[in-house]
Amino acid sequence: MSIKWLTDTIYVGTSTIDKVGIFSSLPILTGETIYHVIGQLVTAEFSEQFAKMGPNWIGMSKEVWLDPDPTNPMTFMNHSCEPNAIVTSGPQVMALKPICPHEEIVMDYSTTEIDPYWSMPCNCNNHSCRQLILPYQFLPVELRRLCRVYMLETLLADVISENALTFNPAVRYE
């Protein structure tokens, strides 16, 4: 397996979720900052067509995303329905639980997306896999409560102001 170092401790390696993912050579403690997300801001109106772009982008607020630099770990970070990390203010990626050396670092993509047109199939094979990954506002209420403590305040503020909770995904996904 060929690996590519992105920082002193974070590397890109072979993943069981997708072709590649990110890993740490050192143990990471709960609450520890794993890395900072660095990139370019992208602004566009929410639309069905636009939602298919930028699979690695993270939502910053309504219709604003951060497109990570090609060498930033976010470019390679996979989604899991049982994440061990989350994007929090900074923006930075923080550990939600202790992460062992060479264990894949994963996040829940629903915690960085409020675009009502966005969705993604998931095959993470976890017991709790939601199979169709939808934006934050469509997460089960318990999960929203757990995540919102850490999530970007600008993103959460726009979910509420946008009244996106009235959107009915069944109309689009049946």
Ligand SMILES: [Zn+2]
């Ligand atoms: Zn899943």
